[in-house]
Amino acid sequence: MKINLKVWRQKSSNATGKLVEYQLDNVSEDMSFLEMFDVLNDSLTRKGEDPVTFDHDCREGICGMCSMYINGRAHGPQTGATTCQLHMRSFNDGDTIVVEPWRARAFPVIKDLMVDRTAFDRVIQSGGYVSVNTGSAPDANEILIPRSIADEAMDAAACIGCGACVAACKNASAMLFVSAKISQLAILPQGKAEHKERAERMVAQMDSEGFGACSFTGACSVECPKSISLDHIARLNREYLGAQLTTENVQG
Amino acid sequence: MKLESKIPEGPLAEKWARQKFALKLVNPANKRKYDIIVVGTGLAGASAAASLAELGYNVKAFCFQDSPRRAHSIAAQGGINAAKNYQNDGDSVFRLFYDTIKGGDYRAREGNVHRLAEVSVNIIDQCVAQGVPFAREYGGTLANRSFGGAQVSRTFYARGQTGQQLLLGAYSALSRQVANGKVKLYPRTEMLDLVVQDGKARGIVTRNLITGKIESHSGHAVLLCTGGYGNVFYLSTNAMGSNVTAAWRAHKKGAAFANPCFTQIHPTCIPVSGHYQSKLTLMSESLRNDGRVWAPKAKEDAEKIQKGQMKPTDLAEADRDYFLERKYPAFGNLVPRDVASRNAKYVCDEGRGVSKTGLAVYLDFADAIKRDGQKTIEAKYGNLFEMYEKITGENPYELPMMIYPAVHYTMGGLWVDYNLMTSIPGLYALGEANFSDHGANRLGASALMQGLADGYFVIPYTVGDYLATIGPADKIPVDAPVFKEAEEKVTAQINQLISIKGERPVDELHKELGHIMWEYCGMSRNAEGLQIAKQKIQALKKEFWSNVKIMGGPEEMNQALEQASRVADFIELGELMVDDALNRDESCGGHFREEYQTPDGEALRDDANYAYVAAWEFQGENKPELLNKEVLEFENVKLTQRSYK
DSSP states (O other), X not given: OOEEEEEEEOSSXXXXXXXXXXXXXXXXXXXXXXXXXXXXHXXXXXXXXXXXXXXXXXXXXXXXXOOOEETTEEXXXXXXXXXGGOBGGGSOTTOEEEEEOOOOTTSOEEETTXXXXXXXXXXXXXXXXXXXXXXXXXXXXXSOOOHHHHHHHHHHHTOOOOOHHHHHSTTOXXXXXXXXXXXXXXXXXXXXXXXXXXXXXXXXHHHHTTOOOOOOXXXXXXXXXXXXXXXXXXXXXXXXHHHHHHSOOOOO | OOOXXXXXXXXXXXXXXXXXXXXXXXXXXXXXXXXXXXXXXXXXXXXXHXXXXXXXXXXXXXXXXXXXXGSGGGGOOSOEEOOOOTTOSSOOHHHHHHHHHHHTTTOSOHHHHHHHHHHHHHHHHHHHHHTOOOOBOTTSOBOOBOOTTOSSOOEEOSXXXXXXXXXXXXXXXXXXXXXXXXXXXXXXXXXXXXXXXXXXXXXXXXXXXXXXXXXXXXXXXEEEOOOOOGGGGSSSSSOTTOOSHHHHHHHHTTOOEEOTTOEEEEEEEOOOOOTTOOOOOBOOGGXXXXXXXXXXXXXXXXXXXXXXXXXXXXXXXXXXXXXXXXXXXXTGGGSOHHHHHHHHHHHHHTTOOOTTTSOOEEEEOHHHHHHHOHHHHHHHHHHHHHHHHHHHSOOTTTSOEEEEEEEEEEOXXXXXXXXXXXXXXXXXXXXXXXXXXXXXXXXXXXXXXXXXXXXXXXXXXXXXXXXXXXXXXXOOOTTSHHHHHHHHHHHHHHHHHHHHOOSEEHHHHHHHHHHHHHHHHSSSBOHHHHHHHHHHHHHHHHHHHHHEEOOSOSSSXXXXXXXXXXXXXXXXXXXXXXXXXXHOOSOBTTBOBTTSBOTTSOXXXXXXXXXXXXXXXXXXXXXXXXXXXXEOOOSSSOOOOOOOO
């Protein structure tokens, strides 16, 4: 296949970026989208031009590192898949594909298609855990958890932290990401003890990172490569409201 | 080099308890006077960093990814073993120990493996307490599944994403300590050298991958939790960034590298589709619980399938060869990985392989779907089936999956004693980065177990013994000459790489190395081929250092430069792997030397001459490495020909 690319190039976080056009002539439809970028980078290097910088690692849809905004959609046209799982058979010969980085104030561009997502780490650090030290756990089967609860917690825990939800949101809200963790731990008995502080702290940290407000359009869930449900945002709202009404307010 | 394994005296089941009592303790108030450097944030690194910070040590944790949560442990699918015996099916600590030793073809230490089996039960408790959503039965108890090389159900799992859930558990514990100020995180930072003075590990030199800045970090102890080196083969199931650099540079500073040729080829991966392929995707071993492996009996049928003239579903039952069930009736499709991989290779070598390339066999779920219904199969493996369909464009509920072996895990790694200390005092290696627990072949669902055992339950005890011995004052500032020299050396190498300005991109040279390794040092090896490989690798090393082409500069985000520095180390490691494979004149586990096999094609060990750990000692650039031997002593198991028939 022949593919025309328009790729966002930006030398560094302070530099001005622009879309640059490239043409690839020998693209196989069995290639993954990232392998197509490998081919592009190989040809750029041979020509003596700087290759395109992009995040990627496991290339099997689980590490959450890849992050391309393809033709106006986070991770491209396929639903329920990351960029690395997108194959060129999803495109047609002669297509023009526009590739940009995640766009959000809380995710500044580092270079080309690579952005800084450490804001997500700081949100988790603010409360996305159960406070249990190594060695102090009871026998695993002493905590009985009905299968339906375990399954629901697992649905939330499947989040890979890629940031597609933020990129897809017109407000660059991180509610789906934050709610997935809050929901997982709110459903499980292990997370109950700290659920109020957790909701307050994580929401406060999310706000201070510069993520936008949630207007519940649902774009995040549609674009989420793990199809995390909007139900979790509803649960976050309930958790947060409950915490606000019953505990001292914790800020940041 | 004197290799002291430091395995404690006494009966097997008491060794770890005795050791825990014998190890020196650091007073709780003194722990804050010690700084520990942890490189890598996968299961081993994240669990170690979190646990040590909980104890009160000051921890610095480094990873090359943008977040600790991305480490490649995240991709482990099938599960984690533990001797809980929740299923009442005859499991015990001793049985897990025995299965692991036998599965490793008797090339691991009894003492280490028994400890691993002992602490396996604590790992499950810890992870459940963290909120890891393991699969459950309707009554609320934990569910189990079976894995290769075992006849009990002892594998705990979280759908097909067990590694992800365990890593996120460890990452959450780590994040809590970051919030407490006990761990400082350094993401997008790569270790490029180990600093040693007076024979002790003193710290590391790193490169900030965003700015290119070279920096030093000083600590009382350094823990390498940097995973395996499967990417020496270029194509593997490892993440693109997985590399040997930290371990290899520590090796060049004096840490012995043990059994480098012990690599695991996983039988169930999605076959290669083209030359542009950048990685191979694993289909979890758990699929072998319900999937049946087969190939056409007749070469003619296989050829028709390869050419697309026939569908596998059109082939009559009588014309199919369920070769694992036929050859190994007792274990059937659940034989260990090395055995399953080799048999797939034999079938393809006979011309009975399928897919366009002829390099694939079938993993068929038709019987399981008929028996249990599609819904049940979907509940168990849904995400894996989806992943398969995304990559291949075929629906595995309708057509059998095509699979082929691929490099997956490396049992070899830095030599460590019972306390996980390498041959450099103060330098430890945990998880896949060390060599210690899996012998010549790792059983499925045991990598997660080992990573977390080392990080949560072994290192918190053993590192204290060393720290108490040296004392808090025994630390060197980062402006000491030894750090400055190391920084200069690292900077010089980076500048050299960039200044070559040759003609060939790094990827192309890496692929060439991968071809050599797969061809001559892969699923089966022979002396003649290994000699050829050695020459080819030496030639490639010259080519690399004279003809690599890296665009961009050293003081910026430069992914080609990162990769080049890793490939430079892979090339050197590749040569050592070949030397190790040549030295080991026997077949054992994943190391299959064609000259040494039983009449029916199984691995033939030579216990009289090779029941030892080969620990290689660096002697200087371009000099042959020195072989040191740690003889393995077996007091509790009888060495037998492994049989899964």
